[in-house]
Amino acid sequence: MDILNDLLGGFAAAMTWQNLIFAFLGCLLGTIIGVLPGIGPVAGVALLIPLTMNLDATGAIIMLCAIFYGTAYGGTITSVLLNTPGEAASAITTIDGYAMTKIGRAGAALTIAAVGSFVGGTIATLGLVAAAKPLGELGLLVGPPEFFALMVVGISLLVALAGRSMVKALISGALGLLISMVGIDPVAGAPRFTFGMDRLLDGVSFVAVIVGVFGLSEILSYRKDPHAATVHAPGLRSLLPSRTEWRRSAPSMARGTGIGFGLGLIPGMTGSVSSLLAYGAEKKFSRHRNELGKGAVEGVAGPETANNAHANAALIPLFTLGIPASPTIAVLMGAFLQQGLTPGPTLFTENSEIAWAIIASLFIGNLLLLLLNVPLVGLWTSILRVPASILTALILLFMVIGAYTINFSVFDVFVMIGFGLLGLALRHLQIPLAPMVLTLVLGPLMERSLRESLEISQGDFGIFVNRPISMVLIGIGVLIIFSPLLKLRKPKALDEDPET
């Protein structure tokens, strides 16, 4: 009951008309910034922090949280409509999001994404209210060996993303791992595969690779089939998801919430891991898994829900332990510090009113985002009324600007073009692209946790099976890898579709 009282107190403090205006402005500005290519939540929040400097602590944090939600959703809009992800976490949404756009379901995709974000975010925030402390401790159970084991589970989902040929999926996955090796060795500090180029010391930019491999290569492949470029602008009626689409998204949202929430609790996990694994889970477990990649609503609902559940769950380690679990949260933490608030358990004892007002504002922010964006879906999708030839040119322009704005460097534009050509070659060879993205994201995290684990065990690989959590996780990974051989699923589903 105490919690309920505190929370209601928080709502009372957060619901002043000034704070609501801040939250509204934050969502709006965030969405606009997020739509700009290349600017994801981290840069978006950092960019807009000065706007909040003169507000009181509650107002400032409320506005920043709203900006944070807004930028995340803005990135989704370009992923779905223009095949250009605004940030890493919505990269995987391009696959089915853009496919939905091509069959005239852009409005439905955007609405589902907004609703999924709302559901994931709200449930994660409820978790923060109900059980922040034990959940925070739960995240700590994941040490380097468990982290590595989780990555094994993640990589094992490669089987689900494989498509027709396992060998081709492995080629794609190995390529992703290879690309993820580029840059300075995170442990020993030696440069790897940089060919003496300083620009490569940081590795290749993930967003540039994604935009190239998915977006650019798709446009380049239109040359073969000019009709493929045609997208159908949705009519007014088809802006909203159909009843079937709603029904099909519900289980995906549930899975997405679970994955995003669980991974969000783990310090060091990024939101893009959540959305990727959620997509992998849809590929593996969804009833309509055969349609994924061709504009299935599950491919939008799962990752987008996971993404937002992750973002909100990542606040739990911040509130309970004072640990920023992801780069975006770290930017928020900086804003806390500038307001004289030290995030962590002491926040609830020393500044309890502000702490609860912030939590209340997370609910408000999630709701506002939904209320703001669903009516705007019609506006965003009207972009698609632009004739295909012009729209394609516009998308190309958007991609170049997007690659450039990641680091304001032309080098990334070349990276994007290079990977566009690579993507075209892979498409031509019918090598699936999703496994490459998966390993590209998971590779560095996997390497880091592997090396940390082996330092803890001083070289003994037994550490991965001697610890119960890690053993179970690795077991799950192995099971997923061998599941196609064991035919755990109904074999009929496999035969239905030539893609599988």
Place this chain on the structure above:
Amino acid sequence: MTRTRIAAAFAAAALVALTGCGANAGTATTAGDDFPKKGKSIDLIVSFSSGGAVDTAARLVQPILEKELGTNVEVINKPGAGGQIGYTQLTSAKPDGYTIGATGSPSVVVSPLDPARGAKYTRASFQPLGRQVIDPAVIAVQPDSPYKSLKELLDAAKAQPKSMTASTTGLQTGEHFALAQIQETTGAEFAPVHFSEGASQATTAFLGKHVDILVANVSDVNDLTKQGKARVLGIMTAERSPSLPDVPTFKESGYDVEAGTARGYSAPAGLPDAVAKKLEAAIQKAIEDPAVVQKMNDLGLQTSYLSGGDYETFWAGQEEDFKKVLPLVQKKD
């Protein structure tokens, strides 16, 4: 009436004279007198992950730098390889004042010393602009650990070398050097685990009890001790820290070990004088700002400002010290 009018006239005349002076001083220098250009933002590169001590300090001085310089200052995190990624980016940037960075020792001092790391910079690649803090190293155990004093812990580690794991924030970082210095002076050897993503990852692993010993700076453990989640057994400075008054120094316990981190701000070498002067002044203002000093105190960090020139001398002295213990922290496998 007349008197106020005269006063006003004087004030106006003085103002004109002052602005005149300013204009003259401006034209006297050649490059960089229009620095910073309006609307062109300055990148402040932090070579460690966000949320750590370096990042927090940078984010605290950032708004004051913005006010002093009249333009946006953006904190950019480039973590990895014990700071080397960020330092490389900093030193390869154009020395025009629009790229500055947080520099911390030992990372910035050590990375160019070991040829195996292939660092593309040396001390001469940096132009120090000002030192902000010295953050002493501490050693802490789990709250339920059987070791209640530094001597008990070190004796146990001496009896069974490498039986306990200890966190560092990466190969050849301050924490790794501190472990090497402990080994050199006392003979106690821990198994280092390098968390290359920085202090928050190391702390997380310690809180989850995945490592036995937390080697960190005072600022990292300040809040942890308040929450009772870590028991700090010793601090590696000459004097006790005001934020951890109950923790004995290594010297008090009979071990001659001093280690820690010093942090400041630098630019790539070769800044035009006028730009360097403006940046140095703004950085001094930001570091010594009472609100910043207070917030740094709250985080367990004692401000100890040094000008650009003095910071450079200090840097050179540290380089000499580290050369001596370097073999102990080099990767042998």
